[in-house]
Amino acid sequence: MGTQLSSVDIAVIGAGPAGLTAASAVVERDPLASVLVLETASRPGGHAVTTVADGYTFEHGPASIRSLTPEVLAMLERVGLGDRIEEAAASGANAAVWRRGRLHPVPTGLVSAATTGMLSxxxxxxxxxxxxxxxxxxxxxxxxxxxxxxxxxxxxxxxxxxxxxxxxxxxxxxxxxxxxxxxxxxxxxxxxGSGSLAITALRQRRAQRRAAEPAQRVAPAQPVQPVQPVQPVQPVQPAQPARSGPITVRRGGLNAMIDALAAYLGHRLVRGFDACSVTPISTDPAGCRFEITDGTGRRVRTRTVVLAVPARVAARLLASKAPQLAAVLDTIGYTDMRVLGLGYPTKAFRTAPPSFGFLSPPGEGLDIMGVSVSSGVFEGQAPPGRTLLRVFAGGAFSPGMVDASTEAALARAARDLRRVLTVSARPEFVRDVVLRQAIPQYGRRHAETVRQLDRLLLELPGLRLTGNSYRGVGLKDTISEAERLGRSLAGAGRQARPGPAGGEDHHARHQ
Ligand SMILES: Cc1cc2nc3c(=O)[nH]c(=O)nc-3n(C[C@H](O)[C@H](O)[C@H](O)COP(=O)(O)OP(=O)(O)OC[C@H]3O[C@@H](n4cnc5c(N)ncnc54)[C@H](O)[C@@H]3O)c2cc1C
Missing domain, CATH: 1.10.3110.10 (protoporphyrinogen ix oxidase, domain 3)
Incomplete structure (x- = not known):
């Protein structure tokens, strides 16, 4: 891309999971739309980064998608990964909580809840x-x-x-x-309301079951109608039912998903474009409504701009031309995180760790906030006979763990792991990732903030926000929402396509 003007139907800023998903949904539904995804980094994916080394598969940020919604499935199938979906071997039910100097399995039923030592x-x-x-x-x-x-x-x-x-x-x-x-x-x-939450939940569940029952009971008993095509006997369901447990992509982890999305988008993905402003315009002959600039003078004009960057970045991009929107975006805060990837011979653990990992509630005397046992959750994330831990630190309760040197952070984590997971050997695989402003914090008034953003966006038709700053911090919600957004944008307005004499089509011009 040179230093002049590109002109497109849809420009997505940010090639994290949200931006890539939204753009791919547009492209699938409307192959003629001109779409560009503008990413500041040299690699797409945002926080989704996987290191595959020495037989270990270490996810720096997200490690799984909490469940397979129809939207997540549609995206994975679109990019050719439908047959590489790997379901977790362990779930939150196999996790433990560190309390009063001991690990307690997470209660999974009434009996374990009544007998757990986790609570007084x-x-x-x-x-x-x-x-x-x-x-x-x-x-x-x-x-x-x-x-x-x-x-x-x-x-x-x-x-x-x-x-x-x-x-x-x-x-x-x-x-x-x-x-x-x-x-x-x-x-x-x-x-x-003033009734019981538990009883209301039970009633709702019973009502849902009852609502589903007649269809299941009646359908198989329906008389065969020879003149009509065979009717399905199941109750109405999405084309592919969502699966409930965590998933990843076999062979390559979440990087494989990012690579497949990037390949699907091909030339539409522009790397190294550090957007620095988004300006509403009104005089463009092709009907563009926004101009995006980067620090080197490159400009992209577009009818629709999707900001798939963190809210604080969106605030910066809009600061001069939409200050009210920017001010609201800027109220969404973030927290820093540190993730240590540590691989050990499994025999180094005196007792086997809980297969999903453990959480440490604030105030229980650990520097780390929890551990995910990657090799217990997904097979193949560590070589045979090895265990891979992802150790989380930082956040609201131990910011000092983010600022510490690698050596200091490793030493403090090792002390906690010796105590909780009975491992004192030195790890044979070590990775240290510090993620600044990594996870948005949904404050007390976050839901109202999102409603306020929706109202302000009505005044800027063609400007859309997506990503995990708004309606769910995890990939399940982020990808699902971006998928729905992409579908809704497909075909929602193209630039006028000049006739042959015009000499230009509406596709992005890279000059
Ligand atoms: C340590 C950690 C662990 C996590 N674990 C899980 C998990 O196990 N499961 C789960 O579901 N979720 C998890 N998450 C959350 C998950 O990472 C997010 O839901 C997801 O990354 C959000 O994607 P996104 O596209 O909204 O944003 P991001 O991933 O933040 O992507 C934003 C993109 O915008 C780009 N960008 C920023 N500024 C500009 C600019 N000026 N111009 C152009 N491009 C720009 C960035 O480079 C980036 O590529 C975890 C997060 C962290 C930090």
């Missing part, structure tokens, strides 16, 4: 007393911690839910907004 007798009694003691909430702007304390008590909030929020976002449940972090739970709480 009082803490467990308070959970069970939810139908009596649970109270109605304020309806909006409540944090996850406040919600759990109101319904299930203080200990459940700190130990169970504090660990989960920290494990997913690196953040603090006391400042994480319930509606944005767990919209399903927030809705359930609204329905339950």
């Amino acid at each position: 007798a009082r803490g467990k009694a308070r959970i069970l007393a939810e139908p009596v003691l649970g109270r109605k909430g304020p309806g909006a702007d409540e944090t996850v911690d406040e919600f759990v304390r109101r319904r299930f008590g203080r200990e459940a909030a700190r130990v169970l839910v504090g660990a989960i929020v920290q494990g997913i976002t690196g953040g603090d449940a006391r400042s994480t907004g319930l509606e944005a972090f767990a919209p399903g739970l927030w809705q359930l709480d609204q329905v339950a």
